[in-house]
Amino acid sequence: MMKIKKIIGVLSYRPRREFQAAKEQPPSTHGYDFHHSRGEFDGLSSPSTEVIIMRNVSIVGIGQTPVNEHWDKSLRELATRAVVGAMKDAGAGPDDVDALYVGNMASGAFTGQEHLGALVADYAGLQGVEAVKVEAACGAGGAAFRQGYLAVAGGMKDVVVVVGVEKMTEKLNGDATSILATAADADYEVDHGLSFVALNALLMRRYMHEYDLTHIDFAPFAINAHRNAVHNENAMFPFEVDESRVKTARMIADPITLLDSSPIADGAAAVVLCSADTARTFTQHPVRVLASSLATDTVAIHNRRDPLFLDGAAKSVAKAYDQAGVGPNDINFFELHDAFSIMAALSLEASGFFDRGQAVREAQNCEISRQGRIPIQTLGGLKARGHPVGATGMYQIVEASMQLRGEAGGAQLPNARLGMTQNIGGSGATVVTHILEAER
Amino acid sequence: MSMDLPRHWRLKQARYRLEGSHCEDCGHTFFPSRLICPECRSENVVAHQFGGRGRVYSYSTVYNPPAGYDEYVPYTVALVQLDEGPLVTAQLTDVDPEDVEIDMPVEMVTRRLRQYGEDGLIVYGYKFRPAWEAA
Structure with a gap:
């Protein structure tokens, strides 16, 4: 099953092996037009639409x-x-x-x-x-x-x-927290003391407010993940947790606790x-x-x-x-x-x-x-x-x-x-x- | 971690005046400032100072801070919805964490965000404190 995609232009250079692979495709569908190529992106100056094969x-x-x-x-x-x-x-x-x-x-x-x-x-x-x-x-x-x-x-x-x-x-914990926070906006989130956990806590708090939920309602996510990890020999935490452990877990950034966090x-x-x-x-x-x-x-x-x-x-x-x-x-x-x-x-x-x-x-x-x-x-x-x-x-x-x-x-x-x-x-x-x- | 001196200097209009942008083409007002309007992609964008009043959209109290913020723990952070519409991420101040509520009216103040060690740069910027509702 070939997925055919129209693109404008073709690349002018391909390594030899791929050149041969392209030639082996049925002529009716192959789109590598090597004779057509002059510049690096020939098609950019050409009005014609080429067809290129996406391989599975x-x-x-x-x-x-x-x-x-x-x-x-x-x-x-x-x-x-x-x-x-x-x-x-x-x-x-x-x-x-x-x-x-x-x-x-x-x-x-x-x-x-x-x-x-x-x-x-x-x-x-x-x-x-x-x-x-x-x-x-x-x-x-x-x-x-x-x-x-x-x-x-x-x-x-x-x-x-x-x-x-x-x-x-x-790295120690605080340094790791700072490094993870580089995924967020340095100037407008992290400089204001937001950790990555805190940003997710803002989402969780608002979600609880909008949909009338409490923290313990989220327990099934941790319980399900831990239950399944028992069968994974490569898992870090291959043990079960129950609702009482979720209830008593240490707070990281309210309302997110340790058992809400990876x-x-x-x-x-x-x-x-x-x-x-x-x-x-x-x-x-x-x-x-x-x-x-x-x-x-x-x-x-x-x-x-x-x-x-x-x-x-x-x-x-x-x-x-x-x-x-x-x-x-x-x-x-x-x-x-x-x-x-x-x-x-x-x-x-x-x-x-x-x-x-x-x-x-x-x-x-x-x-x-x-x-x-x-x-x-x-x-x-x-x-x-x-x-x-x-x-x-x-x-x-x-x-x-x-x-x-x-x-x-x-x-x-x-x-x-x-x-x-x-x-x-x-x-x-x-x-x-x-x-x-x-x-x- | 370095003090990032030019970066903090560069952010002064946003930090001290809550300055964002206004799109002259579609009328959209946004924070922080950008060169291109995120609504209509126009480049016809000018500086816009926000009034500094809004409401708490969401909040959290931080117990495990990033490095550099340990001395302030626990502190409360929030998404504040400004009266003009945009959300701003900031700390709340002059309020106990347990007294914070969603939709609580707040206003901007300028406070210390952090200090880079004994002899280092002190970074100031906006925080929000509880406000009386406008009549």
Whole structure:
């Protein structure tokens, strides 16, 4: 199944391998018009409309480290372990890999190390490969995955590795809080003493006010995430919590308590992506990327059209549903960005699963559990698996792939065919949505 | 963490006067200031000083502050909806956290936001305190 997209202009240069791949396409649909090219973007001066093929993309290998406080492991070691794990899972060697994308939020501030593209390529045994870091706050992992997807879908790369990595525990708590706050507006939020938790607390307080809820009404989000994490050997908190623990949890930024919050952690998760038509040369259980989309909203909450509705998420999922040709009722499970329980509620509403103001009530009715209408955080989510910020988007992709491959163990859903992931940068400013399908 | 001296100097109109922008084309008024109107994308934008009165849209009390704000803990932060419409993120002052309510009328005052160490820069800016309702 080819998705044909009209664009103005074609790139004039393509590496030899992609040139050959393009020539192998049926002449009736291939759009690479090399004779046409003169400048770098020939089409910019040409009135003609070209047709370019978007290739289908599959995940053929997954790898991850446990999420934890890895005092004994460096950023480069975590990333290497995830990359090597994904490449071994795919049976891919270093020579197969055309590019590496590293999702990371703040390695410079957390560890004093930037330039992760080259660093991780070197240490992961991919010396010389094209490699670059992708940053979008806590949405970096999902954004990096999307860059890998675009590279393969557009025909520029055949096999890419994407890794999300974050090493947060080098810093003490107050420093980590300051670094996380760089996802917010430095001049107009953070300088006024707002931590990232405080910004989410403002949303949660207003949500409680609008919809007549109390703090304990949000307990099902933490309870569900922890219950599912019990079956995830890579989760940071694989234990259950009950309502009494939620009630007595330590206050962080009123009304957000410790059990509304995801933990600071270290970790890395990776995948190998390739064009769908070559996927089975790597694996017998590829996972198809049916849709990939990224949308943005204002960084500062005070500039949103409506702070209680994630416009960025609504735009992101609308594009994803459209690309995949599905709707919320077709999705079997949803790995969303529960950095705080309020974010889980807002994400479910903006993504079309529940009406506005209903997500907390639906969670109380067990509609987010494994047996519910839309199971979320099936392997623990950010809350209980842990939230190594720039790696989180890749953990979501890896966990969704485990569900679709039937490898989720005790957390396995019986009919996992279509899964959706949503990785959020900031308090809703970058929203990356992916829809994945098990290839039979 | 450095003192970011030029940045704090650059923000003085917003910090001390609550200055945002007004779009001459669509009439939209917004804070903070921008070069391009977020409503109609016009570049015909001029400075606009807000009156400094509004109501609490939402609030929270911070117990785990970012580095540099430890000495003020616990402190109350809020989204304030200005009478002219826009929301502003700021601290509340001259009020106990338990007395804060959504829709409470507030007014802008200038207060110390933070200090960079014993000999460092002292950053001043807007905070909001409870206000009597306008008749």
